[in-house]
Amino acid sequence: MKKIDLVYTRLRTEERMILEALRKRDCAVELHQDSDLVLSLDAERWPGGSVVLMRSMSLTRSRYLAAILEVKGARVVNSARAITTCGDKILTNLALAARGVPMPWxxxxxxxxxxxxxxxxxxxxxxxxxxxxxxxxxxxxxxxxxxxxxxxxxxxxxxxxxxxxxxxxxYIDKPGYDLRVYVMGRAVGGIRRRSEHWVTNTARGAVPEAYEVPASHAKLAERAAAAVGADIAAVDLLETRDGEVLVNEINHCVEFARSIEFTRVPLPELIADYAIGVLP
Missing domain, CATH: 3.30.1490.20 (ATP-grasp fold, A domain)
Structure with missing residues (x-):
């Protein structure tokens, strides 16, 4: 039987939906709360499965756990490199600059x-x-x-x-919204986040809207995810009033509870399919 290890901080809506999607695909899931994990710093093989889906909410815990588990032979989604790079905006910008990905100065x-x-x-x-x-x-x-x-x-x-x-x-003078493209090896969909405030995070009250991702935006998001080494990512794009599109930030632990009902992008199922797809 297929088996995935899922590391989490708490079982939020996202983790519960991913868990359900994995089980619907006849995949056994072993749950590991990050606060309970105590791992030796050696190359002794991880006793869990070969693929670990990292859903820890803590940057510190997730990057260290991913690094330890990789040394122990696990395939971690996302990798320690991706988590560390995405979790630090300076490192993100450097990774994008190294690959020539357009972004605000x-x-x-x-x-x-x-x-x-x-x-x-x-x-x-x-x-x-x-x-x-x-x-x-x-x-x-x-x-x-x-x-x-x-x-x-x-x-x-x-x-x-x-x-x-x-x-x-x-500062980018946006036309009242920003864009988020979900990438899982390839762009799979996105949302538009609209707000009268210049900060357009849904956590700050922006309203999510459906957004049909054009090919040019999809290609840009895929380039950005590849630059930071992310398997699964939410790539935030800024569109200027002149139509130029720039990469703003990249999120390594995709959250979707506030937006999934608006966008209708089946993210839990897509995440489950991706994780199962990297099983050996």
């Missing part, structure tokens, strides 16, 4: 005055966001020098030393 800085000076040189508005974070948290638009000085001071005088890095990105 951005820079990283490590000192308040130097960052403010670079923002002044490039011009306002710009966006600043944490290198590690999700759901649109701590993302801010900077419209002038006073805001730049205040936000950079907060960035460098709060948190731990490891968080004292500023990621600043070009």
């Amino acid at each position: 951005s820079f990283a800085g490590f000192e308040e005055e130097a960052c403010v000076a670079e923002i002044e040189r490039r011009g306002y508005p710009v966006v600043t966001k944490p290198a590690v974070g999700s759901w649109g948290r701590m993302v801010a638009r900077i419209d002038g020098r006073s805001a730049a000085e205040g936000l950079m001071q907060m960035r460098f005088e709060t948190g731990s030393a490891s968080e004292h890095v500023a990621l600043v990105q070009q």
Whole structure:
């Protein structure tokens, strides 16, 4: 019988739907809550199945667990490399840049005055966001020098030393929405997220809409997923008012509970099919 190991933090709507889809395909599923896993740091073979579907909500846990399980012989979806790269927006941008994938310009800085000076040189508005974070948290638009000085001071005088890095990105004047393309080796569908606010995360109140992904958007999303080494990814695209399309971010643990009823993209079934498809 086919067997998949599913690692999770808690069984949310997404994980329950994926679990049901796997079982409908006569696939045995062994569940592992990430908080319960204690794994030796050696090459002793993982006693579970050959494929692990990583659904941990924690970036720290998921990247370490994936790395350990890979050394122990498991095929992890997504890989430790993909999780680490997608989970850090600076590393994501570098991976995209290395492959020539179009994206908004951005820079990283490590000192308040130097960052403010670079923002002044490039011009306002710009966006600043944490290198590690999700759901649109701590993302801010900077419209002038006073805001730049205040936000950079907060960035460098709060948190731990490891968080004292500023990621600043070009502000894209979107036409009231952004786009998300789901990739599982290939683009399988997408959503449009519409909002009157410039931040268009559904976690921040954006309304999901059905979106027929054109071939050009699909190809761009596939290039982006390949650049970060992701098997399964949600690729966020920004469309300018002039029609240019840029890659903004890439999500390694695809969430869909807020949008699946609107988009009608059968993501649980597609994820299940992909995971089963990589079984040896």
